[in-house]
Amino acid sequence: MQERLASSFDPFVLPYTIGLVFILTYLFIALIRVVKALPNDDKFKLLKHIFSLKIFKSGWEIFMECLLHRKIWKKNWTLGYMHTAFAFGWFLLIIWGHLEVNIFAPHRLNLPWYPIFFRYFMMETETTLQGSFFFFMMDLTLLYVLSGLVLAIYKRFRRKAFGMKRTTKLRWNDQVAMYALWAIFPLRFLAESFYSEISGGSFLTAGVGSIFHWFYNFTENEIYIRPIWWAYSISLGVFFIMLPWSRYTHILSEPLFIIMRNAGIREEHRNSGYGKVEIYSCSRCGICLDPCQLVSVASLRDSAAINYTRHLRLWKSAKAHQAASTCLMCNRCTKACPVGVDTAALKLNTKHELVNLHTEKQYDYLNTSVKDISTPLNALTLSGAEATDVDVIYFAGCMTHLTPATKLAMTKILEASGERFNFIDAEGSICCGRPVLLAGARKSADELIKKNTELFNQIHAKTLVTSCPICYKFFKENYALNMRVLHHSQYIQELLKIGKIKINPTTAKIVFHDPCELGRNSGVYDEPREVLKSVGQLQSTAYDGDESLCCGHSIAAEALPYRKRRVMSDDVVEKLTTNNPDILATACPACKKAFSETNKIEVKDLAEIVAENLV
C-alpha cells in the first residue's frame, strides 16, 4: 500500500468535513446543556456511574442495543437485520477504515477525511497485497450494509412484509436525512468500484469495477468519475448536518440515554435534561404505532408515543399536551419500544408542567372545610369504632362503588374467610391520589398520600386489600404504609392457598382481561389466573400478559372523548370473545364498566365468580 497522491487533500472532502465538524460541535454543546440541566444529585449520579465498573455494563448495553439492536431482533428478525445492517455495518466500515489508516498510513491519522476516502488517496501496488484482507472485509461489510438498505427501501413500500401495519410518516427533514443516508452507501460502492482498477478492491468493488471497464474503458480523469466522490462526500455532509433535525438524532442521544438510565437518573417534574435525552433517543422506528390502540382502533394517530415525542422536538407544546392528555398510559408502547423510552413518564411531566404553569393552587380538597363545620377535612381522624385493630383493611376504591357486585362479593369472601376486617371506605373516602397525579398535579397527590397514610396507619392492620388496580399501584409504590398492600385478586389467591376459603369448581369458560394498572403496570399476572383456574375453565387469548389490551376507560386520558373510549372497549370485547367464553372476567371496576357497557357478554369481577361459588 502506498499513497497515490502527493497531496493528502482534495476539495471534495470538504462537504464531509464540514458536516463532521458541525455534528461534533453540536454534540459537545448539547452534552453540556443536558448535563447542566440535570439537578446536582443527578450530576453526581452520572459521574459516579461513569467512574465505576458499572460503566462496562452500560457499554455492553450500548453495543447490544445501539449497534446490534437486540430488542428489535426479538420482535422481528427481518426488521432486526435491517437495523443492524445499518448500525453495526456502518460501525464496522468506520473501524476498518481507521485500522487501514493506522496500519498503512499512520502519519495521516490526524486528517479526519482520510479513513473515509482511503481508497481515493491510497493504492495497492502490484507487488504487494497487504491490503487484501481489509479489502475483503470492507467489501463484505459494504455488501452487508447494502443488503440492509435494500430491505429498508422494500420496507418503505411493503411494510406488511415486516409485520408492521403502520410505519412512520416522514416530514421533509426526515426525508432529506433518510435519502442522504440511503445515498451514502451506494455512492461509496460506485466510487470504490470505479477506482478498483487503480486502488484495488475485493470481490465486490473489484468485480463490479471490472464489469464497468469491460463496458467502457474509462480513465481516472473522465468527467463522471470524480463527481461520484463529490456526491459521496456531499451525502455524508448532508446527513451529518440533518442529523440533529431528523429522527436520526437518536444515534447520538441513545448511548447517553443508556448511560444516564443506568446511572439511575429519572425526571419527575419536567422534561429538561434526562427527559430531553430520552425524547431525542426516540428513533421514530414506528414499532410503537401498532400496539397503540389509540392509533389502531380509535384513529388518533397524533396521540401515539412517536408523534408525542415529535411534537416535543418541534416545540409544539400544545400538541404534545393534547397527545399526553389523550394517552391512556396503558404502557403498551413502552413495552414495545426497542430503545426503552418511557413515554408515559414523559407525558406525565408534560401534564405536570402545564398544571404548574397555570395554577397557583392545585387541588387542595383537604383544606376545604367540611359542610356546616369549620374543621378542614385535613384535621379529621377515624373514630374509635373505625380504628379498632383488625387483620385486614378493605379499601374498595372510588370507582368500585359504581360496581357494587364487586364490593359485595369481597365482603362475602372476607366474612367467609373469618378474617377480622374493616371496610374502611364503605361510606366513601378520600381518593388514593393517583388520578390527580395522572392529571399532572403531583403536589396535590402528595397531600392525599399523606392524609391517607395517616388514616390507614391509625388502624394496626397487617394487610390492606383494595379492589381497584389504580389504588393498588399507588398504595404499593407511592405510600409508606406499615402493612402490606394486596390487590383483591392476590388476597383471594392467598386465602385459597392457605385454605381459609374453599370454592366449588364450575365448568364455566372464562376469559380474563388483565387491567393495565394491575398487569403491565404492576406485574400482577399470575394470581388472578390461579384464582380463575380454580373456579372455572380459564381460556387463554392472544392478549394475555404483556400483550393485554386497554379497556379504553383509563382515567389517565382526561381529554379522550367517550365515543373513542367506547370504540376501544367494543374492540377489546370482540377480540377477547373469539372463543365464545361464558364469562369475561376482569379485576378492575373501570374495565368492568367499560365492558359491561358494550352489552355483548356477561362481565364479572373475579371476586364475584369466587363469591358465587364459595363452599
Add this chain to the structure above:
Amino acid sequence: MINFGYKRNESATLDLDVDNSELYKKLLKEEPSAATCISCGTCASTCSTGQFTDFNLRKIMLLCKRGDTQSLEPIINRCMLCGKCQFACPKGLNTRHIVLILNKHLHAGKIS
C-alpha cells in the same frame, strides 16, 4: 343603603344581557362534550368530594355557562379528580377534563 325603587338588585341577578361567556367558550373549545350536559346531577350525587364539601360540578358547569365565573374561582380546586363522576355521567362528558380546564383558566397567570 338599599334602593327600594322598582329596580332589580344587580348582584342577585344572572344578567345574560352582559356577555360573560368567555370562560364557557374556552371550555367548549377545549372540551366540546361540556355542551351536552343535561344537568341531571349524577356527577354531584356520586362525587367523592361532594359528600363532605360544597363541591358540585353540575352547579359549577351551569354557573360557567351562565357567565357567573367569579363564584367558581374559590371552589374549582376542591376536586380530587378521582374520576368517579366520569363513569357515572349518562352523557359521557369528560368531567375531569372540564375541571382541569376550568381550574387552568380561572387561575391562569397566578403562578405561585
Add this chain to the structure above:
Amino acid sequence: MKSIAIIGAGIAGIEAASRLSKQGHKVYLIEKNPEIGGHVAQWDRLFPSQEEAEIVLNDLIKNLNNRAEVLFNSEVQHCGKKDRQFEIILTGNKNLLVDVILVTTGFDTFRAQRKEEYGYGIYENVITSTDLEQMFKKHNVVCKNGNPPKRLAFVHCVGSRDEKVGNRHCSKVCCATAVKQACEIKELYPDCEVFNLYMDLRMFDRHFEDMYHEAQSKYYVNFIRGRLSEAGENKDHQVVLKTEDTLAGKPLKLTVDLLVLMTGMEACDTQKTLNTKLGLRSDTDGFLSTKDVFTQNNFSNTDGVFFAGTCTGPKTIPETLADARAAASLVNAYLMS
C-alpha cells in the same frame, strides 16, 4: 288473494292483522311466544285512563275475530325475495310465500342489570316497572320480606337518555308510567311515601298533565329532580339512594323499602336479525329507519316491506295502534295497485 306476513303479534301486529284480514287478505301473524299481546299482555293498567290492559287487548283480539292465521312459537329463520314475493322459512321448517311483510317486532325492555350501580339483581328490593306491573296484576305489591313498602321510589330514565348503555333516546312512555304507578301505589297504600326521581318530566300527551296534577294534588307524590347515581343496601335490606336534588342544589340521601327502575325501550333483538335478512336499516338508536320521517314512516327502503309500531321508535299505545292502522291501509293500497 294476496297474502301478508306480520312479524310480531303485539298490539301493532294484532291491529294491523285485523284491519288487513277484514279487507280480504290472507294474513299470517308470526309470534315467537306461545301467546299474543306482547308487552301489553304483561301490564296491569294503562295510562292515562287507568283502563285495564286486559280489556284493551281483548277488544283488539275480538276485532281480529280469528280471521288471521296466528303462528305461535315461530321465529323467522330465513327470509328472501322470490320473484315479486317473499319466501319466509319459520322455525319448524314451515314455509310461507307472501306478497308483503309488515314488521311489527316492537321493542325490548332495557335489561336493568346493565346499570350495575342501581343494584337490580344485586339488592333484593330493587325491581323494574315491569316487575311492579306483575305485582299489581297479582294484587301483591310487597317487599322481598312480604311487608308492604312504607317508602318507595321510582327512578326515571333507566337505560334511556344514557349514552353509557348506548341509548341516547328518550323512551317516551316511562315518565307517564312512573306517574301512573306512583298514583296506583298511593291508591293501594295511602300511607306509603312515594318519590319520583326524574331528569325531566315529560308529560307530553293529552291527559298526561292531569295525571301529574292528580299525583301532586291528590296523592302528594314527591317529585325530585335528580338522577340516581348509585344505590346501596343497608342491614335491613332497605335500598339507600344517592342522588342530587338539582333544584335545591344539594346531594340527597334517601332510604326506601322498594326501588322501582323505570326501564326504557330498546331496539329489539329479533328486529336486528331481520335487518340483514331483509336489507333494512337501523338508525343510530337501533330502531328501524323509515323511508321518510314525516310522510313515509311506515315504508322501509325495501319494496314490499312495511313497518308499524315501536319497531320505528318508542310510542304510546294509542300511537302504536294508529300507526298499525295507517300501515294496514298503506299495505292494502300497495296490494291493490
